[in-house]
Amino acid sequence: MKHPYLLLVVALILFGTTNAQEISDTSFGKGMINFVAKDSSFSVKFAPRFQVRYMADWQHDGDNYGSAEQNFLVRRARLKFDGFVFNPRIKYKIELGLSNRDISGANQFNRNTPRYILDAVIKWNFYENFELWAGQTKLPGNVERVVSSGNLQFIDRSILNSRFNIDRDAGIQLRHHTNLGGDFFIREKIAVSQGEGRNVTQGNEGGLQYTARLELLPFGWFKSGGDYSQSDLKRESTPKLMIGATYDYNQDAVKTRSNLGSYMFLSDGSLYETDQSTIFVDAMFKYKGFSFMGEYANRDADNPVAVEANGSPAVDSDGLPTGDVVLIGNSINLQAAYLFENNYEIAARFSTADYDAITGRAMEEQYTLGVSRYVVGHKLKVQSDFTYGTAGGNADFLEFRIGFDVHL
Numbered sequence: 566m567k568h569p570y571l572l573l574v575v576a577l578i579l580f581g582t583t584n585a586q587e588i589s590d591t592s593f594g595k596g597m598i599n600f601v602a603k604d605s606s607f608s609v610k611f612a613p614r615f616q617v618r619y620m621a622d623w624q625h626d627g628d629n630y631g632s633a634e635q636n637f638l639v640r641r642a643r644l645k646f647d648g649f650v651f652n653p654r655i656k657y658k659i660e661l662g663l664s665n666r667d668i669s670g671a672n673q674f675n676r677n678t679p680r681y682i683l684d685a686v687i688k689w690n691f692y693e694n695f696e697l698w699a700g701q702t703k704l705p706g707n708v709e710r711v712v713s714s715g716n717l718q719f720i721d722r723s724i725l726n727s728r729f730n731i732d733r734d735a736g737i738q739l740r741h742h743t744n745l746g747g748d749f750f751i752r753e754k755i756a757v758s759q760g761e762g763r764n765v766t767q768g769n770e771g772g773l774q775y776t777a778r779l780e781l782l783p784f785g786w787f788k789s790g791g792d793y794s795q796s797d798l799k800r801e802s803t804p805k806l807m808i809g810a811t812y813d814y815n816q817d818a819v820k821t822r823s824n825l826g827s828y829m830f831l832s833d834g835s836l837y838e839t840d841q842s843t844i845f846v847d848a849m850f851k852y853k854g855f856s857f858m859g860e861y862a863n864r865d866a867d868n869p870v871a872v873e874a875n876g877s878p879a880v881d882s883d884g885l886p887t888g889d890v891v892l893i894g895n896s897i898n899l900q901a902a903y904l905f906e907n908n909y910e911i912a913a914r915f916s917t918a919d920y921d922a923i924t925g926r927a928m929e930e931q932y933t934l935g936v937s938r939y940v941v942g943h944k945l946k947v948q949s950d951f952t953y954g955t956a957g958g959n960a961d962f963l964e965f966r967i968g969f970d971v972h973l
Contacts, residue, residue, distance in 0.1 A: 594944030597973045600648075608648035614715055615642040615664075618968025625960040639664050640721070640968070641714055643683065654691070658702070660684040672828070673767065680764040683733065698738035701763055705738065705754035705778035706731040706811050707845040707860050709898065711793055716943045718795040718856070718902050719935045719950050720966040723916040725898035729862040731813050731823050731843055734758035734774060735765070748785030754778040760815050762824040771838050772816030774824060780809040787851065795858065796912075797851040797904055798942050804852040811845040822892050823864065829871040829889040832880045837871040841891060854904040859897075866891040869923055894920035900933075908939040912950075927957030944972040 598611040619637050623630040642664040649656045660683040662668055668679035686700035703711050709722055710730040736758030744750055759765060760774035782792070784806055788799035792807040813823065817838035820826045829837040847860040871879035871889035879887045896919065902912035914933040920926040935950035949967040953960075 594941050607650045612645045612973050614972035616640045616970050621965045623963040656688045658684050675764045694742050696740045701735040703733050704731050704776050708847045715972050716794040718912050723898040724918045725896040728918045733763040750782040752780040771819040774815040776813045778811040792849050797854050797856040801851045807849045809847050813843040815841045840867045857901045859899050863895040864893050869893050910937045930955045946970050
């Protein structure tokens, strides 16, 4: 069976059109299928999406920029399912990745198989404003990471996210929100997860990962969950602000970037372990077409350089140094944009990644300008951006990207 997911989609379409009690609200951008069982015991919403882009990069060799390296890419291609089971207070989400970037990362800890599953999580609103999540999904980390890749105002996320985010993992989460009076709301999110990222099937090699996040919304809720969607597409009529802070502790972590990066192997085939902590402080602001997002990230580790049991630098099975070191340091990402009445948007972003000297990596800075045209909000859009990057204070690269998103 070469295409099991295609067959699954066809089966769902046939099943939904012949047995659904009701298929409604199926205009573009609201899901390809909205199926509700006749006895209202479950529902399924199905929505495929993909992103296609063109990129051109000019690397600086110390004197000038060379010829452009060009690439056409299907960056993401995904199938999303969500709905409720038994009653509307028990919801679920399944998201499958099909592009090469979505499924890469096969290793001995996931049985050397493609990593198709992005999200597989059940969400139970068991009491008032308390919700229990169980399964694999995004941890409550930096706001930029939790924003869906389909709801970005640039072609892709910043270097803060690519170097320091804590991504997805399997475990449980407890979420709660409350009103502090007037329009002031507070949200708390706590997670306990495996600590090695998504789709790990071969046990837990290190310790567990513990994440806690607190969010303040002093001016009330954003329209349509806009605090986790970039660009002010709803054109907030009054100022809206979310301020968040996350602390993540990965006990006996075995990867170079908390639950991401590469495994740190030792000469006997075992894994090097060290406690790693990551802190995020971020904010999202929107008002009348203007949007701003700011983030700060910091990662530290008890003993960042991988060493053998005798304290010597880690080597592989052939006795060669691995050079494994936890990517510790800090990062800042600031971006702002304005959405015009014709749904064109201009955006600017400044990002830095400043690593500890022990990592041997030079400080990175990136300056990005973007232009987007939202045809049907984030569901159908064309985006482009241009980036100037430096490393160690010197010119490093130029990059131009253009692409489009389709989300049924």
